[in-house]
Amino acid sequence: MSSGSVVIVGLGPGSPQQLTPQAQEALARATDLVGYAPYVRRVEAGPEVVRHISDNREEIARARHALELALNGRHVAVVSGGDAGVFGMASAVFEAVENGPQIWRALDIQVIPGVSAVLAASARLGAPLGGDFCVISLSDNLKPWPVVLERLRLAAQAGFVIALYNPRSHARPWQLGAAFEHLRQTMRGDEPVAFARAIGRPDEAVRLSTIAQASAEWADMSTLVLIGCPATRVLTRPTGEEPWLYTSRKVEGTH
Amino acid sequence: MSSGSVVIVGLGPGSPQQLTPQAQEALARATDLVGYAPYVRRVEAGPEVVRHISDNREEIARARHALELALNGRHVAVVSGGDAGVFGMASAVFEAVENGPQIWRALDIQVIPGVSAVLAASARLGAPLGGDFCVISLSDNLKPWPVVLERLRLAAQAGFVIALYNPRSHARPWQLGAAFEHLRQTMRGDEPVAFARAIGRPDEAVRLSTIAQASAEWADMSTLVLIGCPATRVLTRPTGEEPWLYTSRKVEGTH
Numbered sequence: 357m358s359s360g361s362v363v364i365v366g367l368g369p370g371s372p373q374q375l376t377p378q379a380q381e382a383l384a385r386a387t388d389l390v391g392y393a394p395y396v397r398r399v400e401a402g403p404e405v406v407r408h409i410s411d412n413r414e415e416i417a418r419a420r421h422a423l424e425l426a427l428n429g430r431h432v433a434v435v436s437g438g439d440a441g442v443f444g445m446a447s448a449v450f451e452a453v454e455n456g457p458q459i460w461r462a463l464d465i466q467v468i469p470g471v472s473a474v475l476a477a478s479a480r481l482g483a484p485l486g487g488d489f490c491v492i493s494l495s496d497n498l499k500p501w502p503v504v505l506e507r508l509r510l511a512a513q514a515g516f517v518i519a520l521y522n523p524r525s526h527a528r529p530w531q532l533g534a535a536f537e538h539l540r541q542t543m544r545g546d547e548p549v550a551f552a553r554a555i556g557r558p559d560e561a562v563r564l565s566t567i568a569q570a571s572a573e574w575a576d577m578s579t580l581v582l583i584g585c586p587a588t589r590v591l592t593r594p595t596g597e598e599p600w601l602y603t604s605r606k607v608e609g610t611h
Numbered sequence: 612m613s614s615g616s617v618v619i620v621g622l623g624p625g626s627p628q629q630l631t632p633q634a635q636e637a638l639a640r641a642t643d644l645v646g647y648a649p650y651v652r653r654v655e656a657g658p659e660v661v662r663h664i665s666d667n668r669e670e671i672a673r674a675r676h677a678l679e680l681a682l683n684g685r686h687v688a689v690v691s692g693g694d695a696g697v698f699g700m701a702s703a704v705f706e707a708v709e710n711g712p713q714i715w716r717a718l719d720i721q722v723i724p725g726v727s728a729v730l731a732a733s734a735r736l737g738a739p740l741g742g743d744f745c746v747i748s749l750s751d752n753l754k755p756w757p758v759v760l761e762r763l764r765l766a767a768q769a770g771f772v773i774a775l776y777n778p779r780s781h782a783r784p785w786q787l788g789a790a791f792e793h794l795r796q797t798m799r800g801d802e803p804v805a806f807a808r809a810i811g812r813p814d815e816a817v818r819l820s821t822i823a824q825a826s827a828e829w830a831d832m833s834t835l836v837l838i839g840c841p842a843t844r845v846l847t848r849p850t851g852e853e854p855w856l857y858t859s860r861k862v863e864g865t866h
Contacts, residue, residue, distance in 0.1 A: 368631070369724075371633070372632070373631065373632045373633040373636075374631050374632075374633050374724070375631065375632075376623070376628060376629050376630065376631055376726065377627070377628045377629075377630075377632075378626070378628040378629050381628075439726075439730050439733075439734075440734070440738075441730060441733040441734055441738050441739075441740045441741070442730070442740055443860075446733075446734070446737070446738035446741065446857070447738040447740075447741025447742075447857055447858060447859065447860050448860065449738070450737055450738050450741075450846060450855055450857035451741075451857070451859055451860065453846060453855070454844065454846055454857075458849060459849075461846065461847070461848045461849055461850075462848065462849050462850050465855070467733075467734040467735075467737065467738065468734060469624075469629070469726045469730040469731050469733065469734035470726065470730070471631065471694075471724045471725065471726060472730060475694050475696060475697070475724040475725070475727060475730075476724050478694075478696040478697075478701075478722075478724065479694075479695070479696055479701070479722040479723060479724035480722075482701070482705055482722065483619075483695075483696050483701035483702040483704070483705050483722065484696075485696045485697055485702075485746075486696070486701065486702025486705075486706075487702075487748075487754075488745065488746060488747045488748060488762055489745065489746055490743065490744065490745035490746070490766070490769075490771060491740075491743060491744055491745070491746075492743045493742075493743060498860045498861045498862065499742075499861065499862035500862070503770070503862050506769065507743055507769045507770065507771070510765045510766075510768055510769040511745070511765075511769065513765055514745075514761065514762045514765040514766065515758070515762065516745060516762070589709065591705060591708060591709055591716065592716070593716045593717065594713060594714075594716055594717050595716075595717050600705055600708070600720070602701070602702055602705035602706070602709075603702060604702065604706055605698075605702050605703065605706065605753045606753045606754065607753065607754035607755070607758055
């Protein structure tokens with residue numbers, strides 16, 4: 357009946373240099389692009405490709421729209437930043453499938469992996485993910501705030517390096533400060549914290565601090581916050597260049 | 612004095628289609644390739660490029676060798692699979708720098724991010740990383756086994772999806788079974804578990820199960836094991852095709 361398809365593509369950190377050939381080819385086959393405006397605009401495509409632009413908070417409506425287009429024979433690329441599976445559009449599409457008509461489950465749906473923001477930030481800083489780590493969205497739009505706090509506490513107790521997505525926005529101004537305060541109760545204080553902003557884009561910026569000193573004011577919507585563990589170290593450089601941040605692979609008996 | 616450099620490059624899951632142009636260019640500039648044999652062999656390079664091949668367990672010696680070559684003016688690419696920052700060579704290089712002569716800190720060292728095994732496996736399966744998640748190496752070569760078990764327990768308690776690297780090898784045959792057994796004490800039992808083997812390579816294979824039923828026998832050195840959380844679901848398909856695995860972005864008040 358239908359020969360349409362949905363491909364969910366993570367566009368990487370920003371530069372086309374960090375987009376895989378697989379993702380490029382998937383985008384080149386699309387008849388329709390669906391996504392939040394800044395991502396849809398980032399894709400180069402001819403005038404015959406239809407661009408469906410939606411607001412940031414409308415993930416499920418956007419996913420349903422993509423699935424309906426595919427059912428009508430269109431080849432739809434749903435785009436988000438970084439890796440589509442890490443707080444991108446992949447989960448929203450399958451959530452729409454689960455709650456939608458049975459026929460959507462027969463559609464050709466593929467996910468194309470990309471370089472996630474946490475991997476781009478890690479590479480830019482050195483090797484802060486050298487040990488076990490976790491990735492947490494600080495948004496409490498889809499989970500209760502006490503769950504976020506409890507996850508942070510357990511992650512610190514486990515000795516994970518913690519990567520925080522969505523640390524701060526106009527609508528959620530206080531959560532990051534509360535998260536730092538909560539972590540200070542569990543952590544030593546000297547664990548390094550990195551604010552990695554817009555990595556891979558022209559306005560990228562890095563700021564290093566510690567969990568004791570870190571200020572939520574240093575983050576915005578484009579910032580990934582990386583919180584080190586006891587094995588994370590700052591390597592100063594004789595040349596006065598920005599230090600490297602890395603996490604030793606070795607863990608002592610206790611932490 | 613020296614104008615050499617070290618670039619640490621993650622080669623992605625395997626296919627050149629999943630290697631970014633940035634990584635390709637970094638490899639093309641190298642005069643020397645350093646790494647574990649299967650990764651060095653994967654790189655296409657002319658006969659003028661020197662290949663330094665080492666055993667799997669010699670990460671620090673390999674890192675020191677790369678740094679010495681760079682000090683002698685060579686442009687060295689240290690290669691590993693997936694993303695170099697996720698249980699790859701990046702941390703080992705900075706560990707060697709920390710413990711080496713001060714002059715190594717003046718070297719030009721860059722890390723190029725790649726598509727990690729966990730992101731490739733996630734995309735292949737659907738969207739199992741849709742919520743908060745953690746990434747744990749099951750190897751107890753560099754950390755005590757009780758630390759691994761405690762991290763697993765805390766991760767399950769936090770409701771993280773858990774990605775396990777290095778689940779099983781000839782030298783570590785029993786750890787994965789012990790990890791499953793340990794997790795069964797904390798988890799409900801019906802949480803999905805995926806065995807994603809050699810994703811992105813010609814011999815890729817996927818097996819789905821639950822934490823109650825999962826057998827360590829289904830994993831080998833090339834397998835990434837993904838353990839779902841209570842919000843992870845298996846979406847069956849009317850066409851008899853392989854189900855999709857995804858984690859809902861929504862978290863209820865308790866877990």
